[in-house]
Amino acid sequence: MDYGKYFSDDVPSFMRSPVREIFRKVDLSAIYSFAGGYPSAETFPLEKMSALSEAVVRKYGAKALQYGATQGVPELREAIAARCGVDVRNVQITTSSQQGIDVCTRILVNPGDAILTTAPTYLGAIQSFRSYRAKVYAGEAPAGSKVKFFYAIPDFRNPSGETMTLAEREALVERARREDFIIVEDSPYRELRYSGEQLPTIYSLAPERTLHLGSFSKIFAPGLRLGWILGPEELLEQIYVCKQALDLCPPVFDQYLAAEYLGSGELDRNLAATVELYRGKRDLLLSLLEKYMPEGVSWTHPDGGLFLFVTLPEGVDTVAMYDEALAAGVAYVAGSFFFVDGSHRNTMRLNFSFMDTARMEPGIELLSRIIKSAIWKK
Numbered sequence: 001m002d003y004g005k006y007f008s009d010d011v012p013s014f015m016r017s018p019v020r021e022i023f024r025k026v027d028l029s030a031i032y033s034f035a036g037g038y039p040s041a042e043t044f045p046l047e048k049m050s051a052l053s054e055a056v057v058r059k060y061g062a063k064a065l066q067y068g069a070t071q072g073v074p075e076l077r078e079a080i081a082a083r084c085g086v087d088v089r090n091v092q093i094t095t096s097s098q099q100g101i102d103v104c105t106r107i108l109v110n111p112g113d114a115i116l117t118t119a120p121t122y123l124g125a126i127q128s129f130r131s132y133r134a135k136v137y138a139g140e141a142p143a144g145s146k147v148k149f150f151y152a153i154p155d156f157r158n159p160s161g162e163t164m165t166l167a168e169r170e171a172l173v174e175r176a177r178r179e180d181f182i183i184v185e186d187s188p189y190r191e192l193r194y195s196g197e198q199l200p201t202i203y204s205l206a207p208e209r210t211l212h213l214g215s216f217s218k219i220f221a222p223g224l225r226l227g228w229i230l231g232p233e234e235l236l237e238q239i240y241v242c243k244q245a246l247d248l249c250p251p252v253f254d255q256y257l258a259a260e261y262l263g264s265g266e267l268d269r270n271l272a273a274t275v276e277l278y279r280g281k282r283d284l285l286l287s288l289l290e291k292y293m294p295e296g297v298s299w300t301h302p303d304g305g306l307f308l309f310v311t312l313p314e315g316v317d318t319v320a321m322y323d324e325a326l327a328a329g330v331a332y333v334a335g336s337f338f339f340v341d342g343s344h345r346n347t348m349r350l351n352f353s354f355m356d357t358a359r360m361e362p363g364i365e366l367l368s369r370i371i372k373s374a375i376w377k378k
């Protein structure tokens with residue numbers, strides 16, 4: 001049967017994630033994987049989950065298994081409002097920050113509208129933007145474009161680990177006010193800082209025109225699919241209506257678990273241990289790159305998050321090199337996937353959170369051999 005004729009005009013704009021395609025093909029735990037954006041399983045509070053679940057059942061009973069409010073359960077909204085220092089009316093719970101990106105795009109963008117972002121930027125956001133037939137540009141849109149928002153990841157950006165300085169944040173806010181667009185501030189890594197000083201969120205600098213996206217994925221567990229949006233009430237009201245059609249409400253049991261986890265202080269205790277673990281992994285990866293990478297290779301030095309970004313000599317193609325690397329048993333993500341124009345084919349993203357510490361050295365040693373042979377063949 002020819003199903004093509006049934007599909008909507010949006011379908012041809014859907015993009016497959018090359019990262020998720022990698023996960024489909026290989027068992028990442030069987031190779032040296034610097035590819036995914038997965039947290040370390042060591043950071044999941046497995047031994048606390050039974051007690052947390054029992055507390056939820058005892059405290060909330062059947063309510064925990066019932067439909068809940070579209071904005072999220074009050075207990076979690078209030079806990080997040082207190083943590084972020086905002087009014088509870090400015091908090092919408094989401095079914096993860098990927099949904100946050102999607103609902104912001106859905107309420108703001110018509111086909112053909114422009115979205116600005118950084119180069120590189122988060123691939124999952126590009127997927128969402130394109131699915132609404134938005135035009136996505138790095139930095140500047142062509143004259144005459146209707147720019148609806150700037151999508152930024154100010155803290156430890158996926159994929160490069162870079163952080164926007166205070167001056168860059170202020171300049172973006174100033175430009176948004178001058179050119180009149182919204183800022184979508186995606187911030188799932190903000191609390192994973194290993195060095196340097198915390199900087200103000202863009203939301204705190206321009207609460208009237210920023211939608212700030214938070215997530216429990218990297219500070220609790222991504223399998224819960226929970227996040228939040230902070231923003232002006234009028235924008236959240238549209239997101240609230242949009243979410244009624246999307247999923248009625250975020251997962252209720254998970255929200256109560258998160259509220260308990262936050263309220264008991266366990267989240268902060270576990271987060272401190274997570275930051276320690278990841279700081280060590282970041283430092284180890286940086287020292288291994290120093291030890292094994294050949295001349296002409298450079299990389300970012302992130303203050304937090306889960307990734308760093310490697311630049312190889314001009315002419316080395318990390319997309320072409322990928323199959324060989326995988327066959328040898330090491331995975332990365334080609335950096336060009338994170339550029340809206342597919343450029344920068346000599347770059348790659350490396351994740352340092354997922355793999356066991358003991359496996360990192362043989363993994364980087366292997367990767368460096370593949371890189372050296374690609375440079376030599378060039």
Ligand SMILES: Cc1ncc(COP(=O)(O)O)c(C=O)c1O
Nearest residue numbers: 037096097098122158215217227
């Ligand atoms: C910048 C960025 N935004 C959003 C997400 C999606 O996270 P969530 O699990 O909250 O949907 C990710 C996941 O890696 C990310 O890197």
